[in-house]
């Protein structure tokens with residue numbers, strides 16, 4: 001049974017008198033920094049000049065160049081994209097890290113695949129929210145929390161877990177639960193989940209459903225509502241009550257169709273593909289491919305991203321979402337620019 005920590009197991013006093021430098025103000029960075037500030041933690045932000053710097057200043061934070069922020073920090077949380085962390089760490093973090101400081105991450109990629117090898121005299125801790133940054137902030141502001149994972153790779157001070165749990169408390173994760181893991185388990189399961197289910201798997205399922213309906217002559221608007229928009233409503237039911245909760249709420253016709261057709265659409269071939277994806281993650285070949293892709297200017301990444309942006313489902317979806325006043329896409333554009 002997993003070890004899960006909650007607010008009763010954490011104490012913000014372990015961060016009292018300490019300065020937390022967060023490097024990055026993107027999806028996770030902006031959320032974790034704002035939550036930490038609301039929790040009374042002394043936070044500084046390390047960035048390069050640009051959109052994030054401007055946005056963080058507009059949100060009322062003191063922003064400094066990375067090296068300056070690191071010099072004063074007792075805890076340094078690296079929230080840059082995984083593919084740039086090693087370079088920034090080597091050139092702007094490592095030379096200025098205080099002895100006895102702690103190095104934090106929200107994904108284990110660079111530690112697990114040895115792109116970053118910290119000095120032995122620092123604590124190395126993972127606090128990985130299991131949810132997108134925008135929701136880490138939104139849910140915290142509503143008084144709740146997004147669950148997270150905690151792992152300690154190095155415990156130089158003997159207090160690494162206390163510090164990690166205090167940080168988890170500061171971003172609201174202890175409100176929902178913080179599961180103890182290792183850098184290896186978080187890295188491999190996170191990469192597998194985002195590739196096979198959450199991002200890759202679901203995107204392909206949605207696109208294939210949409211294309212099957214539109215190629216059969218059905219209206220694209222209907223196909224969008226059926227295969228993408230309604231997915232949130234169904235997943236919300238799973239979120240609240242598991243598969244059984246969703247099946248309780250949908251019609252018996254839908255539940256029967258679920259049992260009869262689901263395994264035909266996602267069956268043994270998909271399971272074999274999932275096993276192959278996991279193997280490529282475990283043996284490091286995915287990580288090597290991603291690191292190489294970034295060294296080569298992301299040509300394949302950019303080509304596919306451009307083609308995906310032009311998929312018919314994006315065109316019809318953009319038009320329909322503009323009629324939904326409750327959806328505000330502007331925030332995401334700002335963060336990702």
Ligand SMILES: NC(=O)C1=CN([C@@H]2O[C@H](COP(=O)(O)OP(=O)(O)OC[C@H]3O[C@@H](n4cnc5c(N)ncnc54)[C@H](OP(=O)(O)O)[C@@H]3O)[C@@H](O)[C@H]2O)C=CC1
Pocket residue numbers: 023024025026027028029046047048049050051052053066078079080081082084088106107128129130131132133134335337
């Ligand atoms: N997105 C998510 O919800 C989740 C992400 N994670 C992990 O969190 C970490 C951060 O990811 P995410 O928040 O998505 O990243 P984003 O791409 O959203 O944001 C990256 C941030 O890093 C800054 N940055 C980029 N390059 C540099 C640089 N050379 N020097 C200084 N700052 C730089 C960017 O600023 P600029 O404007 O200058 O480019 C931006 O503020 C990753 O390890 C990721 O795996 C974990 C769980 C979920």
Ligand SMILES: CC(=O)[C@](C)(O)C(=O)O
Pocket residue numbers: 129130131132133190194198199
């Ligand atoms: C939101 C999350 O945890 C992901 C999908 O793994 C990620 O954005 O890295």
